[in-house]
Amino acid sequence: MSTPEVRILAAGSALPGPPVDNAALARRFDMDASWEQWVDVFIGTRSRHLAVDLESGDVRFSLAQLGATAAQRTLDAAGLRPQDVDVMVMGTATPDQLMPATVNMIAERLGIDEIPTYQLQSGCTGAIGALDMGRQLLRTGEYRTALVLGGDVCAKHFDVDFDLRSMAPTELVNVVLFGDGAGAAVLTTEPVADSALVHGVLNRLTGLGRAPGQVVDWYGQSNRRPSTPALQEDYKAIEQLVPGMAVEVLKELLDRLDWTDTDVDYLLAPQLSGTMTDRIVQELGLPGAEDINCVAEIANIGNAAPFVQLERVLPQMAPGDRAIGIAIESSKWIKAGFAIEKV
Structure with missing residues (x-):
């Protein structure tokens, strides 16, 4: 089957x-x-x-x-x-x-x-x-x-x-x-018209030997440590590593699907901050792709962001249009992405 x-x-x-x-x-x-x-x-x-x-x-x-x-x-x-x-x-x-x-x-x-x-x-x-x-x-x-x-x-x-x-x-x-x-x-899995076919999904841990870029602690009633911040983020490491990791995701998806950069009509880039996302888009270098960007107006909303981007891009896509989404997680360095095509 x-x-x-x-x-x-x-x-x-x-x-x-x-x-x-x-x-x-x-x-x-x-x-x-x-x-x-x-x-x-x-x-x-x-x-x-x-x-x-x-x-x-x-x-x-x-x-x-x-x-x-x-x-x-x-x-x-x-x-x-x-x-x-x-x-x-x-x-x-x-x-x-x-x-x-x-x-x-x-x-x-x-x-x-x-x-x-x-x-x-x-x-x-x-x-x-x-x-x-x-x-x-x-x-x-x-x-x-x-x-x-x-x-x-x-x-x-x-x-x-x-x-x-x-x-x-x-x-x-x-x-x-x-x-x-x-x-x-x-x-x-139903062959519904005007839907978006999921061609591939990439989801990979790449943090071996790398210190975490973000740590969010859990404090119970018995072990609160007020001198230690609950959230620690190495923003310099994120600035240095995330753009390159995003490029790696894009290249792997394109190679896997035998697409070229001109085949991508829409880009759903990582939504870190307005400044960082603009930099990542430039690094990705997809000149013909429309950037679906929401971070400047609603900030970094973590795991909600790719769905907000999908909500915005799906109605815009015509049959044959292709989109690539990318997300990078700095906690222990995970790179992820997906490719879809309107059919």
Whole structure:
């Protein structure tokens, strides 16, 4: 029996609350105009959506809420009901709780039961890991429809009473770099018209011998260490390594599919920050490809970003159009990507 082809029917996303621009952040934390200018120039991110209320510190949106909203929007766009889903896979670095798994709480909100569910613990490449796992499960022929999800809510770790003026730039960058959100896509083995054929997915650990570029710690009640930051990021290593890793992903996908750089109509580049993403796009050098970029307006939303990009690009693609998506994770250095074609 031949291996079934896998297609993307639709993608959708959910963002919490109204956008918070750099000026609003500066006012809230009594930062001066030079700080706001530093964010605009160095980070290149203009606004973000946050699950936490900056005035009260209350978390207004959970990842399960955002994931369920994104999933329902995606199912509606695909013309499906929750009961049509045969398997669910989710990638996230920031689940609502250690248990129960957030993917199962999303299933609860959707009214989904009696199916396999999987949750992958991963940073920016977790969404592509979920896409890869969903695709592989469908290719077994045992399932017909997969709901794959990705998302992160970092703002729940945000201390709104902290004096940001006391932070070193290496720590302060994490305050302005990230936003919150969730996304989803529906995969199917059905030969549905106006869908996007998934030609290939790359998902590979490449961190042997490399120190982690990002560490997000977990503090329980008995082992809080206030002197150690919960989030540590080697931004210099990220600047140095990520563009080259993105080029490696692009080359491998093109070689695997026997495509040339002129065959790519749309590029879904890693959404790290406005400045870094622009640099990566230049390094990738796809002159005829339209860049699907959302990071400047909604910030780095981790595992939700590829789904936001898919949500934007799928309606634009005409039959025969091809797109490549790339994600790089700096935690222990993972490179990932996928290639699709509208059919």
